[in-house]
Structure formats: C-alpha cells, structure tokens
Amino acid sequence: MTSDSPLPSSADVVIVGAGLAGLTAARVLEQNNINAIILEASDGVGGRVRSDNVDGFILDRGFQVLLTAYPEIHRHLNIPALDLKTFEPGAVVWREGKGTVVSDPFRRPKTLLSTSFAPIGTIGDKARIALMRAKLKSSNPRELLKGQDIPTASALRGMGFSSKIIDRFFRSLVGGIQLDPSLSSSRRMFDVIFRTLATGDSAVPALGMGAITQQLAASLRTTRIHLNSPVASVATGVVTLTNGHSIAAKNIVVATEGPVASKLLGLPEVESRAAGCVYCAAPKAPIDGGYIVLDGHGQGPVYNVAVMSNISPHYAPAGQHLIAAALPGLAEGDLEAAARRQLRSWWGAEVDTWRHLRTYRIPHGQPGQNPPFNPKKNVHLGNGLFVCGDHRDTGSIQGAMFSGRRCAEAVVEQVRLSA
Numbered sequence: 001m002t003s004d005s006p007l008p009s010s011a012d013v014v015i016v017g018a019g020l021a022g023l024t025a026a027r028v029l030e031q032n033n034i035n036a037i038i039l040e041a042s043d044g045v046g047g048r049v050r051s052d053n054v055d056g057f058i059l060d061r062g063f064q065v066l067l068t069a070y071p072e073i074h075r076h077l078n079i080p081a082l083d084l085k086t087f088e089p090g091a092v093v094w095r096e097g098k099g100t101v102v103s104d105p106f107r108r109p110k111t112l113l114s115t116s117f118a119p120i121g122t123i124g125d126k127a128r129i130a131l132m133r134a135k136l137k138s139s140n141p142r143e144l145l146k147g148q149d150i151p152t153a154s155a156l157r158g159m160g161f162s163s164k165i166i167d168r169f170f171r172s173l174v175g176g177i178q179l180d181p182s183l184s185s186s187r188r189m190f191d192v193i194f195r196t197l198a199t200g201d202s203a204v205p206a207l208g209m210g211a212i213t214q215q216l217a218a219s220l221r222t223t224r225i226h227l228n229s230p231v232a233s234v235a236t237g238v239v240t241l242t243n244g245h246s247i248a249a250k251n252i253v254v255a256t257e258g259p260v261a262s263k264l265l266g267l268p269e270v271e272s273r274a275a276g277c278v279y280c281a282a283p284k285a286p287i288d289g290g291y292i293v294l295d296g297h298g299q300g301p302v303y304n305v306a307v308m309s310n311i312s313p314h315y316a317p318a319g320q321h322l323i324a325a326a327l328p329g330l331a332e333g334d335l336e337a338a339a340r341r342q343l344r345s346w347w348g349a350e351v352d353t354w355r356h357l358r359t360y361r362i363p364h365g366q367p368g369q370n371p372p373f374n375p376k377k378n379v380h381l382g383n384g385l386f387v388c389g390d391h392r393d394t395g396s397i398q399g400a401m402f403s404g405r406r407c408a409e410a411v412v413e414q415v416r417l418s419a
Contacts (some may be wrong), residue, residue: 002045002217003037003224007241010248011037013411014239015223015255016231016264019047020397021388022255023216024076024404025411026223032412036223037247039239041230045217047257048365049397051210054357055281056317058208062277062360063306063326066212069200070398072405077215083206085312088290089197091173091304093120094346095296099287102169104198106133120296121165128160136195144191145394149371152180155187167298176294176304178395179273179328179365186373189394196398202292206312212397234264236383250418251384251411255404258367258391265381270391271368276301276327276361278339280354285310285321286347295342301327301335302342323354331361366395375399379407386411 013029015022018040029036044050052059065087066073073079090103090111100118103111116126136144150158152174156166166183175181177193205211217225232242234254240246254261258270285307287293293305302325309316316322325339336356344351367390377392388407393399 003226005224007226007229007245008037008247011035012249013037013251013253014039014247014249015253016234016239017041017047017255017257017260017389018045018213018217018225018227019255019257019389020049020213020216020400021390021404021407022047022253023213023220024072024401025253025255025388025408026220027076027216028405028408029411030220030222032408034412034415036253038223038225039229039231039241039247040225040227043227045225045227046210046213048362049209049213051208052358054279057279057281057320057322057357058308058315059279059322059358059360060204060209060324062275062362062365063304063324064209065202065204066209066397067196067200068203069196070396070401072398072401075405076401077212081215082211084201084203085206086201086203086290087292087306087311089201090115090291091294092287092291093118093169093172093294093296095119095168097346099293100296101291103291120168121162124160125162125165132159132194133198136191137198139191139195141192141195144195145188145373145375147188147191149186149188149373151184151371152178152187152190153183155190156183168296169294171298172294172296172303176326176328178369179275181298181300181303181329185369186371188371188373189369192394204308204311206314208315231264234385236385249384251386251414253386253388253407253411255388255407257364258389259364261387261389261391265385265387267387271370272364273366273368273395274329274331274361274363275365276330276335276359278302278325278327278336278359279357280323280325281316281357282321282323282350282354283319284350286323286350300342301330301338303328305343322357328365331363331365335359335361367391369395376406379403380410380414384414
C-alpha cells in the first residue's frame with residue numbers, strides 16, 4: 001500500500017522500483033514474513049504497466065497485451081478479478097486497401113478458408129506455420145530458450161518461409177510484440193512467444209493493463225510504497241535518495257528498468273527497444289470484432305492497430321471508440337502525423353475525424369534480446385545487493401514477474417543464512 005508517512009532511516013529490505021518485478025518481489029517477501037519498503041520515483045505504481053484516464057478513455061502506456069499462457073501470472077494474480085477480455089486469435093492483415101482475416105483454424109475452424117487464401121504468403125508458408133505451431137506447442141519452453149540462436153529473420157528463412165510471409169505477417173505480428181520490426185531479435189524468444197500465442201489467449205483486463213499492477217500493489221499488507229521517491233545511488237548497506245535522505249538496509253533490491261539498474265549498480269549497459277503509441281477517439285470503429293490489425297506491407301511505422309473499445313467497452317465512453325496505433329521501435333518525431341498519414345491510406349478520410357488523445361513515447365519499452373540471448377541472469381550480486389526486472393530474464397510480463405520472484409527467493413535465502 002502507498003504510504004504518506006516519512007521515509008524511515010532503516011529497513012529490513014529496500015526495493016527500488018514499484019513495477020511488475022518490484023511488486024512481485026515484495027509479495028513473495030511478505031509470504032516469507034520479511035518486511036520491505038518500496039521506493040518509487042514516479043507518482044504511481046506500475047512502471048511500464050500503467051493506465052491513464054483521459055476524457056473517460058483508458059489509455060495503457062503504450063499498446064500492451066497480457067498473454068494468458070504466461071505461468072507466472074497464475075501464481076501471483078487473481079485472474080478472475082481482472083475480468084480479462086480476449087482478442088480473437090490471429091489478426092486482420094491490411095494490404096492494398098482491404099483486410100483479410102488470418103486466424104488460427106485450430107481454434108476458429110470457420111476461418112480456415114480466409115486464412116488459406118489470405119495474400120500473405122504461399123500455401124507452403126501456411127503449412128509451415130501449422131507444423132511450427134504443432135512442434136512448439138509440444139516443446140518445453142525452458143528448452144526453447146536453450147536452442148540454437150540466430151536472428152529471427154534468419155531462422156524463419158532457414159525454416160523455408162518466403163520473404164512474402166516474413167514481410168506481410170511475421171514482421172508486424174512478432175516485430176510488434178518484440179518492438180523489433182527488423183526481426184533481428186533472438187529466435188529463442190521468437191519460439192517462446194509463438195508457443196505462448198498458440199497455447200493461450202491475448203487479453204487485456206476490462207479496466208486496462210494498469211489493473212494488473214494495481215492488483216499486485218493492493219495485495220501487499222505490510223509493505224509500504226513511497227511514491228515520488230527517486231533514488232540517486234545504491235551502495236552496500238545504504239540507499240540514498242535524490243533529496244539526500246539515506247536508508248540503511250542489509251538487503252537492497254533494485255527493481256527498475258534495465259538502463260536505470262545498470263546506472264545504479266554499475267552493471268553492463270542494457271540495450272533498449274523503443275516504442276511509440278498514438279491513441280485516438282473515433283465516433284465509428286474502422287473495423288468490427290476483436291482482431292488486431294497488422295500492416296500487411298511490413299513497412300510501418302504503424303505495424304499494428306487495435307480498436308480497444310471492441311475488446312473491452314470500458315476503454316471508451318458510450319458512443320465512442322478508442323484506437324491504439326502502435327509504432328514499435330520508434331519513439332521520436334511526429335508520431336501522430338506519421339500514424340495518421342499511414343492509416344489514412346488504409347481507411348480514408350474518416351481518419352481525419354479522429355480526435356488525438358495522447359501520444360506515448362517510451363524510449364525503453366523492452367530490453368534488447370539479440371542473439372546469443374541468455375536469460376535467467378544472476379539476481380544476487382553479493383554484499384546484500386540484488387537486482388530484478390525483465391532485463392534479467394525475458395523481456396515480457398512473464399519475465400518481469402519471474403525475475404521478481406527469483407530475486408525475492410534469493411533474498412529469503414540470504415536472510416535465513418544470516419539469521
């Protein structure tokens with residue numbers, strides 16, 4: 001819970017950062033009867049998983065989805081309470097002025113015909129997707145993260161996929177998820193992501209992605225969260241805030257995003273994948289149904305579009321629709337103008353009637369995961385210093401929460417050894 005009380009001069013454990021990793025770590029520490037405080041630099045919990053209310057619209061801080069096949073969310077979250085609203089499996093691929101449904105015929109048999117004839121690749125390409133899906137579904141995700149590692153684009157070509165389907169489908173779908181339209185990221189992560197998509201749903205909480213971290217924070221009973229408390233430095237046994245206040249602690253957990261953690265702890269630099277997202281309000285939705293829309297030309301800068309009010313009506317006031325245009329890998333320049341220009345070529349003059357709500361520019365949307373990618377990095381640095389976040393495991397909600405749990409378990413072990 002957030003605290004208005006003065007900052008203490010000492011604590012059993014100090015956690016720097018109230019994002020997914022920090023909140024999960026605090027939850028696991030509480031389960032082991034270890035008290036902690038959290039120092040959060042911003043005015044609210046959630047880190048990159050926050051939502052804002054703008055004129056009655058719910059705006060997630062950048063287009064995000066929750067993949068229900070992530071095992072860690074079932075360990076820490078009350079899933080029914082989130083009231084998840086799911087996207088349709090697959091996508092509408094927009095190309096040459098029209099959209100074609102490319103779905104998962106195993107889950108949506110009625111889409112077999114449209115998927116088979118979708119102009120995204122050859123019949124052989126689609127057969128390869130089915131074979132790859134079956135192979136990945138039967139694989140252990142931990143083993144996938146140990147497989148041969150090359151760039152995703154090279155892996156797809158090596159599996160026999162044509163340039164057509166790579167450019168028209170994979171570049172927008174997987175490149176959008178990994179914030180990497182170049183598909184230069186690890187094929188290990190591609191395998192894990194594709195398996196996750198095949199075995200579960202893509203969803204959002206009815207009241208926005210921020211409901212995830214709000215629920216985690218609300219579940220804490222003894223942990224105090226101090227907002228607007230940016231940290232200037234971390235050293236063995238002491239955390240110093242930018243206002244000069246120091247807190248002594250035997251165990252310190254840095255649970256910030258990668259670049260900040262590297263600076264505070266002197267760790268190797270973490271590469272950043274940027275993200276941009278333009279939100280607009282519209283009186284009429286450009287498409288019906290719950291499919292995400294992919295750029296079938298694979299040129300961007302908008303690689304996917306979601307009508308969030310089609311997924312959950314809570315995202316927009318009655319009679320309005322919320323459109324999220326995602327620009328993976330891009331956070332600079334006039335993103336609104338670039339998005340409108342591209343989407344006008346898709347849906348014509350109606351795009352000009354859309355009201356711009358907000359543009360999010362996220363320089364660090366995810367950590368880079370170029371090959372050779374080796375997750376599960378060390379979380380215990382010695383001398384009572386610990387670190388967690390998606391940059392220590394995989395760049396995902398799963399990775400952030402798993403890292404938070406691993407880190408807390410390491411703290412628990414350290415506390416027991418020193419008792």
